[in-house]
Amino acid sequence: MELRVRMLNINYGYNRQLMERCRVLKEYAMFVDISRQYMRRGLPSQAAVEDAIQYCIEQKILAETLTKYRAEVLGMILEEFDKDKYERTLRAEGREEGRKEGKEIGEERANRLIRALLEQNRMEDLERSTRDRKYREALYEEFHI
Numbered sequence: 001m002e003l004r005v006r007m008l009n010i011n012y013g014y015n016r017q018l019m020e021r022c023r024v025l026k027e028y029a030m031f032v033d034i035s036r037q038y039m040r041r042g043l044p045s046q047a048a049v050e051d052a053i054q055y056c057i058e059q060k061i062l063a064e065t066l067t068k069y070r071a072e073v074l075g076m077i078l079e080e081f082d083k084d085k086y087e088r089t090l091r092a093e094g095r096e097e098g099r100k101e102g103k104e105i106g107e108e109r110a111n112r113l114i115r116a117l118l119e120q121n122r123m124e125d126l127e128r129s130t131r132d133r134k135y136r137e138a139l140y141e142e143f144h145i
Helices: 016-021 023-040 045-058 063-068 070-080 083-119 123-129 133-142
Strands: none
Touching: 016 023, 023 045, 045 063, 045 070, 063 070, 083 123, 083 133, 123 133
16 A cells, blocks of 8 residues: 655745635635734734734634634634744744755856856866865856856
C-alpha cells in the first residue's frame, strides 16, 4: 500500500489560487493572520483573539460565523494556542522565507557568473566553477558579483 499526502500551506498570502476558489478558507486564513498580528503586538492571547474577532466582524471577514459562534471560536483558539509552538512556527516560516530569498539571490548570482564566463568564452573556468566552490568564489570576486 502506498500513501501519498499533499500538504498545502493555508497561511494568509500562500496558495492564492486555492484561496480564490474557497472564500471561507481565505477568510479563515485572514482571521488567523490578524490574530497573529495582534499577538505580535504584545497583547495577551485572549485580548488579541477577541480584538481580531471584533476587527474581522467589522471588516466582514467570517462575520456571520464569528458573530454566531464568537464564544466557541474564542474558546477553541485559546484552548489550542501554544505560545512556544506559535513562536517555533513563526521562526520556521521566517527560515523558509529566508531560504527562498537566498536561493533566488544565489541563482541570480550564479547566472551572472555564467553569462560573464560565456561572454569571454571561458568554458574551462565555467566547468571548473561547477565543481570547485573556492574557485567559484574567486570568480565572483574577479567579476565583482
